Amino acid sequence: MAKTIPQLIDGEWRESRSRELIEVTDPATQRVLALAPKATHEEIEAAIASAKAAFLTWREVPVPERARLMLRYQHLLKEHHDELAEILAEETGKTFADAKGDVWRGIEVAEHAANIASLMMGETVENVAREIDTASWMQPLGVCAGITPFNFPAMIPLWMFPLAIACGNTFVLKPSEQDPLTPNRLAELFLEAGAPKGVLQVIHGGREQVDALLTHPDIRAISFVGSVPVGQHVYRTGTAHLKRVQAFAGAKNHMVILPDAHKDQVISNLIGASCGAAGQRCMAISTAVFVGAAREWIPELAAQMAELRPGHWKDAHAAYGPLISQQAKQRVQRLIAEGKAEGAECLVDGSQCTVEGFPDGNWLGPTLFRGVTPKMSIYREEIFGPVLICLEVDTLEDAIELINANPYGNGTSIFTRSGGAARHFQHAVEVGQVGINVPIPVPLPFFSFTGWRGSFYGDLHAYGKQAVRFFTETKTVTSRWFDDEPVVAGPNMTIHLK
Numbered sequence: 001m002a003k004t005i006p007q008l009i010d011g012e013w014r015e016s017r018s019r020e021l022i023e024v025t026d027p028a029t030q031r032v033l034a035l036a037p038k039a040t041h042e043e044i045e046a047a048i049a050s051a052k053a054a055f056l057t058w059r060e061v062p063v064p065e066r067a068r069l070m071l072r073y074q075h076l077l078k079e080h081h082d083e084l085a086e087i088l089a090e091e092t093g094k095t096f097a098d099a100k101g102d103v104w105r106g107i108e109v110a111e112h113a114a115n116i117a118s119l120m121m122g123e124t125v126e127n128v129a130r131e132i133d134t135a136s137w138m139q140p141l142g143v144c145a146g147i148t149p150f151n152f153p154a155m156i157p158l159w160m161f162p163l164a165i166a167c168g169n170t171f172v173l174k175p176s177e178q179d180p181l182t183p184n185r186l187a188e189l190f191l192e193a194g195a196p197k198g199v200l201q202v203i204h205g206g207r208e209q210v211d212a213l214l215t216h217p218d219i220r221a222i223s224f225v226g227s228v229p230v231g232q233h234v235y236r237t238g239t240a241h242l243k244r245v246q247a248f249a250g251a252k253n254h255m256v257i258l259p260d261a262h263k264d265q266v267i268s269n270l271i272g273a274s275c276g277a278a279g280q281r282c283m284a285i286s287t288a289v290f291v292g293a294a295r296e297w298i299p300e301l302a303a304q305m306a307e308l309r310p311g312h313w314k315d316a317h318a319a320y321g322p323l324i325s326q327q328a329k330q331r332v333q334r335l336i337a338e339g340k341a342e343g344a345e346c347l348v349d350g351s352q353c354t355v356e357g358f359p360d361g362n363w364l365g366p367t368l369f370r371g372v373t374p375k376m377s378i379y380r381e382e383i384f385g386p387v388l389i390c391l392e393v394d395t396l397e398d399a400i401e402l403i404n405a406n407p408y409g410n411g412t413s414i415f416t417r418s419g420g421a422a423r424h425f426q427h428a429v430e431v432g433q434v435g436i437n438v439p440i441p442v443p444l445p446f447f448s449f450t451g452w453r454g455s456f457y458g459d460l461h462a463y464g465k466q467a468v469r470f471f472t473e474t475k476t477v478t479s480r481w482f483d484d485e486p487v488v489a490g491p492n493m494t495i496h497l498k
């Protein structure tokens with residue numbers, strides 16, 4: 001019998017009293033790895049109350065001490081890198097190499113959070129008026145909450161709580177119910193690094209637990225990553241309850257291929273960026289836009305793509321793993337069937353796929369369509385599977401127009417040897433993260449993760465300086481110190497023009 005995982009409330013790992021349990025399954029076998037509780041109302045209240053109480057002392061802890069916690073934490077995460085990747089690979093099905101990448105991209109954010117003293121520096125101007133100075137300070141908000149998706153169970157929680165806590169906030173994390181084992185282990189290591197009681201809470205569950213966080217008066221800010229409909233719900237409900245919200249949502253990322261690009265690089269990058277992690281990355285390339293004669297490479301792309309094989313995470317030759325759930329697999333199968341019915345040409349069809357030794361896994365083979373038009377559902381919807389669709393246009397201008405008309409704006413890339421074409425593309429395209437001969441341009445943590453338009457609701461983005469702004473309030477202090485002779489203030493506004 002699988003065990004029910006505990007929740008981190010008020011500094012202790014507690015068994016939930018909930019009778020509602022969600023099965024966490026190994027997507028390669030359907031074996032139930034654990035049960036995740038749906039936190040009860042009392043448990044959510046206890047977590048938030050503990051975070052609220054802890055904030056009063058944590059906010060007073062000197063910044064270098066908060067930075068040292070992050071230094072110890074990133075060190076521990078590195079020591080446990082392989083162990084974390086094994087937990088992650090088992091519950092997501094990602095290959096071991098890809099699971100290590102997921103953990104590593106999170107470690108980099110924890111490393112960056114150790115620079116918090118520099119990141120929280122305000123601004124000063126001396127003599128804003130005669131003998132008056134103004135300084136700005138960044139102060140923490142209070143209790144913040146994070147709601148994370150299944151597809152990066154290490155990286156995305158680590159986008160959120162290390163920086164929020166380094167800023168002096170306390171944090172309630174509600175990870176995806178589909179793979180909560182990795183986030184629980186991340187939290188255990190955070191306690192081992194010396195995090196004081198109550199600074200981080202972890203509760204489990206789904207929609208009801210998220211709604212409790214969105215509407216709770218003691219939560220100041222919500223960081224969300226997930227699908228478009230849930231992102232819109234989180235943004236609308238959170239802001240209606242007067243919270244600061246950043247909601248990162250779905251995507252449809254296009255890669256533009258100019259005929260002067262290097263063909264072999266194009267093909268290998270397209271295959272890796274579309275099928276890696278079974279296409280379940282928000283920055284996956286799901287749409288290839290071939291310009292002019294570059295379309296002649298599509299048959300070779302199809303031949304190479306057909307060779308790709310999914311497999312179990314322990315199989316070092318597997319290109320990628322299963323989809324996260326049977327429902328996710330069925331959804332992608334439905335979209336593949338719709339693509340065929342709507343008239344797209346399916347050059348590689350992975351909709352019926354088996355992997356020897358794992359008859360029950362949520363497998364899908366690589367799938368490639370050409371002849372796709374913007375009206376088809378495989379173009380309009382985020383597929384989130386190992387499926388690449390190809391569109392063909394005559395000019396770079398046509399490609400830019402197509403991308404800018406798409407509602408999403410997470411990432412895009414161009415493959416070319418022309419500096420002029422790349423410069424024009426980076427300037428004109430209305431997408432927040434642009435790669436030039438780089439298929440998945442995810443910025444490192446000293447920048448911010450800057451999706452645009454339908455891929456993001458809010459103002460300030462994840463990690464980097466923007467996240468520090470998101471998790472803090474700015475206070476400006478204007479001061480004047482009197483000498484022995486007091487200056488008597490008059491009733492009128494002072495005019496400094498002479």
Ligand code: NAD
Binds near residue numbers: 147148176177451
């Ligand atoms: P999801 O929206 O189903 O779930 C995300 C979180 O919301 C989970 O914690 C879940 O428990 C909760 N949730 C689910 N339904 C809810 C509801 N009705 N009300 C309130 N909360 C709810 O997303 P997912 O399937 O876990 O993740 C995949 C999606 O996330 C994809 O669309 C992908 O593009 C997106 N994503 C975006 C980014 C980005 O940076 N833009 C990064 C990673 C993933």
